Amino acid sequence: xxxxxxxxxxxxxxxxxxxxxxxxxxxxxxxxxxxxxxxxxxxxxxxxxxxxxxxxxxxxxxxxxxxxxxxxxxxxxxxxxxxxxxxxxxxxxxxxxxxxxxxxxxxxxxxxxxxxxxxxxxxxxxxxxxxxxxxxxxxxxxxxxxxxxxxxxxxxxxxxxxxxxxxxxxxxxxxxxxxxxxxxxx
Numbered sequence: 001x002x003x004x005x006x007x008x009x010x011x012x013x014x015x016x017x018x019x020x021x022x023x024x025x026x027x028x029x030x031x032x033x034x035x036x037x038x039x040x041x042x043x044x045x046x047x048x049x050x051x052x053x054x055x056x057x058x059x060x061x062x063x064x065x066x067x068x069x070x071x072x073x074x075x076x077x078x079x080x081x082x083x084x085x086x087x088x089x090x091x092x093x094x095x096x097x098x099x100x101x102x103x104x105x106x107x108x109x110x111x112x113x114x115x116x117x118x119x120x121x122x123x124x125x126x127x128x129x130x131x132x133x134x135x136x137x138x139x140x141x142x143x144x145x146x147x148x149x150x151x152x153x154x155x156x157x158x159x160x161x162x163x164x165x166x167x168x169x170x171x172x173x174x175x176x177x178x179x180x181x182x183x184x185x186x
Contacts, residue, residue: 006126011172013130016163020051020089025127033119036112040101044109045116048093048148050085058093059085061147065138084134088161092120095145095154106155113157120160130165133158 001009021029030047038044050058059082066073066081073081085091096113098106117133124131135158138144145154 001126006122010122010125011169012132013165013169014132015166016088016130016161017166018089018164020163021124021127021129029120029123029127032123033116036115036119038112039104039108042099042101042104042109044097044099045113046095046097050091050093051089055085055091058091061144062138065141065144068143069137088163090162092160092162093148094157094160095150096157098153098155110155117157117160124162129162131160131162133160
């Protein structure tokens with residue numbers, strides 16, 4: 001599949017199962033994704049691989065985040081939050097590791113980390129795996145950042161759930177360029 005076909009066929013796959021990509025695939029995909037645009041060569045990214053039993057620990061971090069927002073959450077709500085970390089055999093947590101820079105403000109570093117996430121998503125698809133990029137309240141919770149072992153200045157870009165597609169995802173309408181591309185004349 002060439003790059004244009006990959007971009008045009010990109011889709012989120014939310015129903016994922018074993019097997020997860022092996023270390024060789026993860027290495028190829030991350031090497032490619034880390035070629036993201038990076039003003040000032042700051043390398044403002046970190047990728048945490050969460051697999052196996054570590055997913056249960058991530059689920060407990062999600063529950064803690066829920067309880068900080070909703071101290072009276074029901075057992076069902078806690079179970080739903082806990083199980084989010086188990087929806088795929090591999091979870092990649094992507095963070096922007098913000099650095100002080102006179103050339104690259106925080107927003108550029110966040111965008112660079114977002115480009116890494118998009119590269120990961122496309123790379124896993126190119127390797128025959130499915131993935132879905134999720135955010136939600138834990139993404140913006142400073143305690144989640146700390147519990148993941150990241151610096152207080154780091155910002156989560158989101159969670160990439162990766163595995164083998166359990167089913168073909170439904171077709172989604174694609175945006176028309178004419179609705180978003182403007183031929184600006186000055």
